[in-house]
Amino acid sequence: MNWDDLKIFLAVARARKLSSAARTLGIDATTVSRRIERLAADLQTTLFEPSAGGQTLTEAGGRLLAHAEAIERAALAARADVGGERGLLSGVVRVSVAEGFGTWIIARHLGAFRKANPEIIVELIASSGFLNPSKREADLAVMLARPTSGPLLARRLTDYQLHLYASPAYLQGAPPLTSLADLRHHVVIGYVPDIIYSPALDYIAEIRPGSSPDIASSSINAQHALAVSGAGLCLLPRFIGAQDARLQPVLPEQVSLTRSFWLVVHRDTRQLARVAAFVDWLVKLIASEKALFLD
Template sequence: MNWDDMRIFLALARAGTLAAAARQVGQDATTVARRIQRLEAALATTLFEHGAAGQRLTESGHRLLAHAEAMEAGARAVRQQSEEGAGLGGSIRISMSEGFGMGFMASRLAAFAEAHPGVALDLIASTGFLNPSRREADIAIMLARPRGGPLIAAKLTDYRLGAYAAADYLAATGPVETIEGLTRRRLVGYVPDLIYAPELRYLAEVDERLEPAIRSSSITAQARLIASGAGCGILPCFIGDTMPGLVRILRPEVAITRSFWLVVHRDMRRVARIEAFIRWLRDQVSRAQSALLGENVTEI
């Protein structure tokens, strides 16, 4: 039996659609469908039922899934032994929010890459998260603890958000001294119907009257808009405190605390390269607590 066909079978069983499985294995959906048909022909059975919502395992498919996962675990054990004997190798796909990816990780990953040249790193920094329980990512840095799945989750760190404005904007329009004053300023924030996690709905947490007039699904774009003088807005302190020309306003009136959660599939937790990355990441976060908690701040 071709292990590569089994790998594709596992991807489809976990993802539920040809398109999602194709993204996981780096092939097109037509190729995935053809490989599944070849596997079904070799086993003389039907593995998936095809419906409007995607592909669902048949009874035969469920039986094969148990064997395929055992094969996967064996292959992973062999790979781990090889890594431990010859230095770390393989790849790590890390999913995280755009803010953490661009504002924190991107400037630090070179250190891990230099220490472990045999490990390829995929940094998936975007709105939404890839799901470790479906093997879309090896590690996810999430805004909330996942509610279920074969996952190990632990708090990585707290972080804080504050209100920011450009120094030139404040010089031209006057200081913002109260939250009441903030309600009369033009605000920059998220597009309400594109907010992908409830933890990002923090304007109403400050004051329910706060509504952004300039909106973006990208926190990086929001930070640049604020720095350009488009208005005031709320940013993670590890972004706002590092942007030239931005100053923090209304401290301590606006001091929002959120958390990042480190999530990994339980079958991957003891893989050597994953363990090494988690140790490295925790060390980076420990060293950066002042920045993450907004203690390095220029105020007005």
């Protein structure tokens, strides 16, 4: 078995696409495909199956992944022991986060991390839903609930508050709003009820019981844009609403919900220096920006 082929296998397993793995490795996709085929032939098994999302590991591929990562850790440890820590801080770190947190917090500071760690490539997956570190879909995730199973390490990253926000233009043309009971006369923006990807986001019923959003979107950034445009009232995390001068809080004493972000890492992945560097950076970033999350 060729170690170089194993490195290519690792890149495809992590990127899930031949083209993405090729960019990471600095070679062409044809070479990646040929080397994966050679490795599979050498092992007399199938390592990947094509799927809508790219290349999906087979059962045999999943077993090989565990061995390949163990070999990678040993190689990195040897490099650190002989050549120093600097050699470890390279490679790809795939980070899965909620869309709002990824856009409004991580993306705004990621350039600083990259400048300090120029050989680490960060793949920021900021979307409605999470990739699963337990299945090696991501190196780490910032999730809305603590996982209850899997070979994972989880810690509370921070609590955060949600408040009701609206644009001055909306409030000027809307009915009076002095109590929660008045919300029944207002347009409320929220998530599409039947495709909410986490129970932590099902919060409209907490402020207007027995009702659904009047305008719904699966995207928190779309909800924010709707609020800015004057379409209605929107429950937004403080780290979004308080950073936009075009919005103002509504009923701040009566509407204040608290949720949590959990930092989740696979037990093995946490030992990789590039992942540890990102985790340490993220924890320090959140500590320095605490006022954005809580009143």
